[in-house]
Amino acid sequence: MNISSEEKEKYTLIGLEGDVDLSCSPDARKSILAVLEENKSLLIDLGMVTYIDSSGIASLVEGYQTAKKQSLRFGLVGVSDAAMSVLKLARLDKVFPIFDSFEDYEKEDI
Amino acid sequence: MSIETLFEVRFPAKAERLCLIRALVKRTAEVVGCCSELSDRLVLAVNEACMNVIQHAYQGDELGEIVLEMLNNNGKLHFRLVDYAKPIDLDSVKPRDLEDIRPGGLGTHFINEIMDECDMGHLEEGKGNYLEMIKKIS
Numbered sequence: 001m002n003i004s005s006e007e008k009e010k011y012t013l014i015g016l017e018g019d020v021d022l023s024c025s026p027d028a029r030k031s032i033l034a035v036l037e038e039n040k041s042l043l044i045d046l047g048m049v050t051y052i053d054s055s056g057i058a059s060l061v062e063g064y065q066t067a068k069k070q071s072l073r074f075g076l077v078g079v080s081d082a083a084m085s086v087l088k089l090a091r092l093d094k095v096f097p098i099f100d101s102f103e104d105y106e107k108e109d110i
Numbered sequence: 111m112s113i114e115t116l117f118e119v120r121f122p123a124k125a126e127r128l129c130l131i132r133a134l135v136k137r138t139a140e141v142v143g144c145c146s147e148l149s150d151r152l153v154l155a156v157n158e159a160c161m162n163v164i165q166h167a168y169q170g171d172e173l174g175e176i177v178l179e180m181l182n183n184n185g186k187l188h189f190r191l192v193d194y195a196k197p198i199d200l201d202s203v204k205p206r207d208l209e210d211i212r213p214g215g216l217g218t219h220f221i222n223e224i225m226d227e228c229d230m231g232h233l234e235e236g237k238g239n240y241l242e243m244i245k246k247i248s
Contacts (some may be wrong), residue, residue: 059225061212065213089220090216
């Protein structure tokens with residue numbers, strides 16, 4: 001798995017790429033929580049995720065809940081089919097704010 | 111038609127080995143006629159079962175071993191997973207309420223959603239644990 005991070009004007013964009021499994025989900029979790037610890041809103045790009053297991057999903061849930069507690073924005077963007085099928089199985093596709101594009105996420109930032 | 115062993119593999123209880131198991135299950139499922147979507151789901155269920163062994167049975171002890179067998183029993187795929195950790199508390203293995211949004215606890219839910227039958231128990235003389243998962247494919 002590769003993790004990228006990009007500072008945007010109003011949020012940080014984290015990109016996850018490849019298989020997000022037990023061997024690397026702790027790294028994803030660390031990156032997600034590090035952004036939120038700095039009180040920054042977070043958008044996670046899952047467009048290049050080829051596989052995600054429950055440990056990867058747990059990192060997203062923790063990020064979502066932490067952001068909510070801190071009144072920060074949290075969203076997922078460009079979710080790949082592989083990731084979406086697991087989110088649906090966990091019935092989290094209706095829980096996480098999911099955006100088709102960065103523009104859609106930014107548009108909602110009123 | 112008799113029961114066909116598709117593969118039997120023994121591997122260390124390390125998270126870094128899971129990608130190999132996923133590739134093996136995916137390819138084998140496709141070879142016996144599963145579509146891509148079903149193969150992906152079987153991969154997820156087997157991966158989650160292996161994760162449970164690594165995290166909960168061996169509790170991160172990478173010296174532990176896992177044996178995974180995949181068999182075709184007349185259109186039913188059997189996945190039998192064996193570990194040699196201390197016997198786990200079988201009552202503690204249950205899916206969480208999905209309405210309760212929190213990290214963790216999804217693996218058992220995934221397995222139950224994907225597989226048609228699941229059975230788990232202890233090996234004789236407390237030598238470990240097994241999990242058998244069955245999925246009808248034709």
